[in-house]
Amino acid sequence: MEQIETLEQLMQLYRQPSNRAGNKTIYRIDEYVQRLIEHSPFIVISTVDEDGFTDVSPRGGVPGFVKVVDSNTLLIPDSSGNNRLDSFKNILERPQVGMMIMVPGIDEVVRIKGTASLHTDEQRLALCPDGNKPAKLVIQVKAESMFFHCAKAIMRAKLWDGEYRVERSILPSLGQILKQQQNLEEAAMSQEDMVAYYNKTL
Template sequence: MSQITDLKQLTERYNEVHPLALIKEIPALEEHAITFIGNCPFVILSTSDKDGFADVSPRGGDAGFIKVLDSKTIAFADSAGNNRLDSLRNIVERPEIGMLFMIPGIGEVVRVKGTASLHTDSELLDLFSENNKPPKLVVKIDVHKLLFHCPKAIAIAKLWSEDNKVDRTFLPSLLRIIQEQTGTAE
């Protein structure tokens, strides 16, 4: 198979994009995106590492864990995790990010492109406090572009179908996987 090395080779293989698909990317949050984000319990965050490689990380919480601050700004608290801080380090060094918002049972997703920053001011921390305990920091995103993405990939994968759920027994626990990968299994 021949490698495609320029955009002309690529675009010759596809039909013209539908005009609506070209203009659906908008520069700010509006009522439907705000509603979607407010009901979203899961997002995939994309950053770039020091070598320029894309890095993705899941983030989740109760619906509304990502808050809309205004039509150009969203934010979420950094939750306790493994303390690798990959995404946070990437944001400090290269703040451009992408986000893919997903709601279980809904095929459409919302894609956001923006610039992220990390904050520790008490006003933002208090907004995300749980049981009177503020998070260590808040990730704030200045939204540059967003769009609703069609449900085709979710439908093809049957991602939300009960009939398509996989029995996990074919895979060992995460701890066992890491132990075997790193040669630390006993």
């Protein structure tokens, strides 16, 4: 058996999850999920594109940039980016999303599934600023299920202790990468110029 094609084949490889693991999904934001969200400077949000492929996008901000409105509602401010708007376009057509909430120093993460919508009303924007300035829009997520994911993946990756940290110099600047990938004629920005640009446009 080289390719797994059926559920029966898959289940031959793995034992049943423990009751604790199998029953850990909850359906409202409790005090522990909320506490993690309030300390998180980084999340990943997944959407589905027009071809049915899952797309993932990182989002960052000061700890607590994702706001908990109530036991089933989250707000995520838009931050300046590349203006591709991939996630926003996907949400408009297919609002189901997934989220992973991460906090440096904590190996467990929270996974959330929900339904997203885009909003520009002053009330939501005021609740959810993009740093020191108003966000252009806010992603509202109606959380439908969530659970704490165990620490093993983050521990294996040694994500927070720096053991696997590498020097940025293993890659050229993003400007130089895009110049080669797209056969661009104009001069590419150095890494120092890219960092200055990033800081200017945060």
